[in-house]
Amino acid sequence: MNVTIWNEFRHEKQNELVRSIYPDGIHSAIAQGLRDLDSGLDVRTATLDEAEHGLSEAVVESTDVLFWWGHAHHEAVSEPVVERVHNAVLAGMGLVVLHSGHFSRIFRRLMGTACSLRWREAGERERLWVVNPGHPIARGIGPFIELPNTEMYGEPFIVPTPEEEVFISWFEGGEVFRSGCCWRRGNGKVFYFRPGHETYPIYHNRQVLQVLANAAHWAAPHGERVSGIHKAQNVPAEQAREKIVRKGGSVHQPDGSLGGAMQ
Numbered sequence: 001m002n003v004t005i006w007n008e009f010r011h012e013k014q015n016e017l018v019r020s021i022y023p024d025g026i027h028s029a030i031a032q033g034l035r036d037l038d039s040g041l042d043v044r045t046a047t048l049d050e051a052e053h054g055l056s057e058a059v060v061e062s063t064d065v066l067f068w069w070g071h072a073h074h075e076a077v078s079e080p081v082v083e084r085v086h087n088a089v090l091a092g093m094g095l096v097v098l099h100s101g102h103f104s105r106i107f108r109r110l111m112g113t114a115c116s117l118r119w120r121e122a123g124e125r126e127r128l129w130v131v132n133p134g135h136p137i138a139r140g141i142g143p144f145i146e147l148p149n150t151e152m153y154g155e156p157f158i159v160p161t162p163e164e165e166v167f168i169s170w171f172e173g174g175e176v177f178r179s180g181c182c183w184r185r186g187n188g189k190v191f192y193f194r195p196g197h198e199t200y201p202i203y204h205n206r207q208v209l210q211v212l213a214n215a216a217h218w219a220a221p222h223g224e225r226v227s228g229i230h231k232a233q234n235v236p237a238e239q240a241r242e243k244i245v246r247k248g249g250s251v252h253q254p255d256g257s258l259g260g261a262m263q
């Protein structure tokens with residue numbers, strides 16, 4: 001299974017605290033963690049400042065599951081790449097959106113809602129309760145994950161009602177949050193996982209990495225990936241399965257395009 005970890009990879013270069021936790025970038029830490037946990041995953045990375053953000057047509061086409069970590073530069077992701085990733089999800093590619101990726105262009109486009117939430121950066125304790133213990137993403141996790149220091153995300157989380165929920169977080173300050181949510185979009189699966197603020201060593205936590213490995217398996221396409229499924233397909237009368245004769249007018253040109261006078 002081909003997994004691509006995408007990261008903005010700017011905070012690690014600009015902020016000394018973040019760099020001390022992730023000297024090679026968050027993407028490298030997640031990639032190494034996944035490789036160590038699961039030899040069945042072929043993991044590569046891509047970052048914002050590479051050509052096409054590291055997400056060329058060839059990379060996206062050959063990716064089974066894409067992980068997305070962004071925070072401060074969501075709007076720097078170009079429209080062609082957002083469109084390419086969006087179409088790939090509709091065709092069957094899995095997408096795992098991490099933490100502040102809730103505001104990424106690709107997640108907002110797939111959800112169609114504001115994707116906003118409440119937040120507080122106070123290093124408080126978080127307990128992620130497994131609310132769906134039979135779910136494949138919760139495999140091997142036990143009843144909960146406890147993180148000593150996290151950024152708080154609180155409800156309301158403005159997303160479409162998840163089709164499945166795996167985790168609900170409780171925070172020391174009293175808030176709760178739907179921390180592990182599943183949706184299907186077209187042929188693709190989307191998982192949102194909350195933990196991951198870059199000033200805490202979240203992606204060095206073994207349980208967190210286990211969730212990410214489980215999520216890769218859950219989100220991977222199990223059926224055929226249907227490229228081009230987002231396009232409307234003209235079936236000319238001559239190519240109809242049974243013989244038919246064209247009747248009535250049309251707003252379309254013989255090649256299927258719109259325009260010109262109505263016939």
Ligand code: ZN
Pocket residue numbers: 099100151196197198
């Ligand atoms: Zn954060």
